[in-house]
Amino acid sequence: MARVSLRLFDTATRTVRDFVPGTPGEVGVYLCGATVQAPPHVGHVRSGIAFDVLVRWLRRTGHRVTLVRNVTDIDDKILAKAAAAGQEWWAWALANERAFTAAYDALGVLPPTYEPRATGHVPAMLDLMGRLVERGHAYTAAPGDVYFDVRSWPEYGSLTNQRVDEMTDVPEDAGSGKRDPHDFALWKAPKPGEPATASWDTPYGRGRPGWHLECSAMAHRYLGDTFDIHGGGLDLRFPHHENEQAQSRAAGYGFARYWLHNGWVTQSGAKMSKSLGNGLLVTAVLDKAPAVVVRYALTAVQYRSMLEWTDDTLAEAEATWERLAGFVQRAVERVGAASDDEVAHVVLPPAFAAALDDDLNVPAALAVVHETLRAGNSALAAGDDTAARGAMVVLRGMLDVLGLDPGSPQWSTTRGDGRTAHALDALVRAELDARAAARAARDWTTADAIRDRLTAAGIVVEDSPTGARWTLAAPATDTPED
Numbered sequence: 001m002a003r004v005s006l007r008l009f010d011t012a013t014r015t016v017r018d019f020v021p022g023t024p025g026e027v028g029v030y031l032c033g034a035t036v037q038a039p040p041h042v043g044h045v046r047s048g049i050a051f052d053v054l055v056r057w058l059r060r061t062g063h064r065v066t067l068v069r070n071v072t073d074i075d076d077k078i079l080a081k082a083a084a085a086g087q088e089w090w091a092w093a094l095a096n097e098r099a100f101t102a103a104y105d106a107l108g109v110l111p112p113t114y115e116p117r118a119t120g121h122v123p124a125m126l127d128l129m130g131r132l133v134e135r136g137h138a139y140t141a142a143p144g145d146v147y148f149d150v151r152s153w154p155e156y157g158s159l160t161n162q163r164v165d166e167m168t169d170v171p172e173d174a175g176s177g178k179r180d181p182h183d184f185a186l187w188k189a190p191k192p193g194e195p196a197t198a199s200w201d202t203p204y205g206r207g208r209p210g211w212h213l214e215c216s217a218m219a220h221r222y223l224g225d226t227f228d229i230h231g232g233g234l235d236l237r238f239p240h241h242e243n244e245q246a247q248s249r250a251a252g253y254g255f256a257r258y259w260l261h262n263g264w265v266t267q268s269g270a271k272m273s274k275s276l277g278n279g280l281l282v283t284a285v286l287d288k289a290p291a292v293v294v295r296y297a298l299t300a301v302q303y304r305s306m307l308e309w310t311d312d313t314l315a316e317a318e319a320t321w322e323r324l325a326g327f328v329q330r331a332v333e334r335v336g337a338a339s340d341d342e343v344a345h346v347v348l349p350p351a352f353a354a355a356l357d358d359d360l361n362v363p364a365a366l367a368v369v370h371e372t373l374r375a376g377n378s379a380l381a382a383g384d385d386t387a388a389r390g391a392m393v394v395l396r397g398m399l400d401v402l403g404l405d406p407g408s409p410q411w412s413t414t415r416g417d418g419r420t421a422h423a424l425d426a427l428v429r430a431e432l433d434a435r436a437a438a439r440a441a442r443d444w445t446t447a448d449a450i451r452d453r454l455t456a457a458g459i460v461v462e463d464s465p466t467g468a469r470w471t472l473a474a475p476a477t478d479t480p481e482d
């Protein structure tokens with residue numbers, strides 16, 4: 001049933017490889033989620049969106065996907081920021097976790113199958129750490145300080161193609177007693193002043209988990225010894241993913257079969273960071289543009305490319321989105337809506353499928369979307385209802401894979417089957433009928449007052465030879481026809 005034509009760039013081999021799931025038709029994906037120390041900016045959510053497109057494409061091509069995206073709810077920054085704010089660390093972490101969830105939901109990122117929190121998986125971490133100590137790959141340097149012994153694992157460095165002696169990025173662990181400066185922490189003794197609630201008893205002393213250990217333990221807990229795809233942002237390759245792989249393999253597990261890394265959101269070529277200010281917090285960006293426009297802007301670039309965020313990014317995305325959504329709306333008005341089921345099963349153009357199979361080449365896939373849009377607009381202009389309807393359904397099907405279907409419950413403002421939309425349409429029609437009656441009676445004052453009332457309510461009225469039609473006002477941008 002499932003097709004095997006997908007090819008993905010695998011960071012571990014630095015090549016584009018045929019993607020073949022370990023179990024036919026089933027795909028396990030582990031995506032490193034947020035360290036919830038602050039609310040998300042658009043750079044943070046790009047990863048969620050990039051892997052959302054992967055998951056949607058795998059499901060569309062007949063795979064059952066299990067997506068695990070963790071929450072790192074304890075770390076140095078969370079403890080420090082919570083203390084500075086006079087809050088409990090878990091309250092700080094939870095508030096930011098909710099901000100991430102709200103951002104993902106607003107941007108149409110499908111929820112993961114499982115969303116484990118690090119602090120809920122201490123026993124799984126202790127189990128993994130125990131295996132590493134037993135096998136001679138980890139040691140206790142001081143009570144609560146446990147390190148992975150990189151010299152004990154000859155493969156260390158293989159994910160990022162580095163030799164240990166050439167690694168310049170040395171962990172800054174405060175603990176002393178490391179055998180090698182490159183050894184990294186599996187468990188960390190509490191620092192002076194840290195709350196007692198932020199550490200756990202272990203056979204090696206009291207402490208809290210190191211970041212890398214969490215992901216290895218949670219991936220194993222939910223996806224088993226070996227799973228298909230491990231993903232995350234480009235900056236996680238080293239040391240985080242190198243360390244995850246070393247721990248898991250040294251513990252005797254196969255771990256990830258493919259490694260995928262998404263590019264950053266950049267400004268003037270530099271990685272977006274908090275130093276650039278709060279203007280790019282997801283909440284701030286959502287104040288400037290509809291969520292679907294933000295989603296379009298973050299989806300339209302191939303996931304491995306850097307996404308340069310400029311003053312024009314949102315305006316360009318908005319203009320394109322208006323053309324796509326506008327066509328779907330006009331087509332629905334002419335030929336009626338398509339059901340979600342029809343959209344989910346429509347055969348997609350081979351060129352679109354080929355583009356996504358080519359390491360999720362979204363820009364090439366969007367070129368096919370725009371060809372379909374042009375064909376659909378031409379069909380509407382020519383009065384060819386069959387062709388217009390066909391184009392509308394295929395267009396929605398393609399955009400659904402990208403999480404951008406204008407007719408989906410998430411993004412539709414004029415769903416014909418929605419009770420709200422139905423009620424709104426009835427009320428607006430009543431106003432338009434009253435306006436038509438006033439005009440027929442040459443009562444221009446009343447007609448203008450009705451129109452002004454609708455405009456104030458965010459409703460745009462267009463008069464046409466077949467009567468007035470209405471739309472919800474779009475945020476102000478020119479929307480040239482395709």
Ligand SMILES: [Zn+2]
Nearest residue numbers: 032033215240
């Ligand atoms: Zn991770």
